[in-house]
Amino acid sequence: MQYDHAGNANAFAASTWLVLRPERDAMFSDKPGRAVQPALYATLQNAKTKVLDGDDYDVFATGRQ
Numbered sequence: 492m493q494y495d496h497a498g499n500a501n502a503f504a505a506s507t508w509l510v511l512r513p514e515r516d517a518m519f520s521d522k523p524g525r526a527v528q529p530a531l532y533a534t535l536q537n538a539k540t541k542v543l544d545g546d547d548y549d550v551f552a553t554g555r556q
Contacts, residue, residue, distance in 0.1 A: 497528065500531060500535055501532060504535060504537070504538045506539070507538075508535055508539065508540045508541070509548060510543065511544075512542050
């Protein structure tokens with residue numbers, strides 16, 4: 492996650508985090524990219540997480556996406 496997209500990510504570690512698998516893998520890889528500042532989102536690594544393998548997810552269980 493690039494530093495300008497991290498916002499206050501650490502402030503949401505008590506929430507359920509919805510994230511696409513490739514995004515999470517990139518964020519917590521052993522070799523983050525140059526524009527990455529892991530300290531800005533480090534607490535998400537152990538947050539309650541729903542890893543998504545596709546683009547559609549029914550967040551509110553309404554039967555619609």
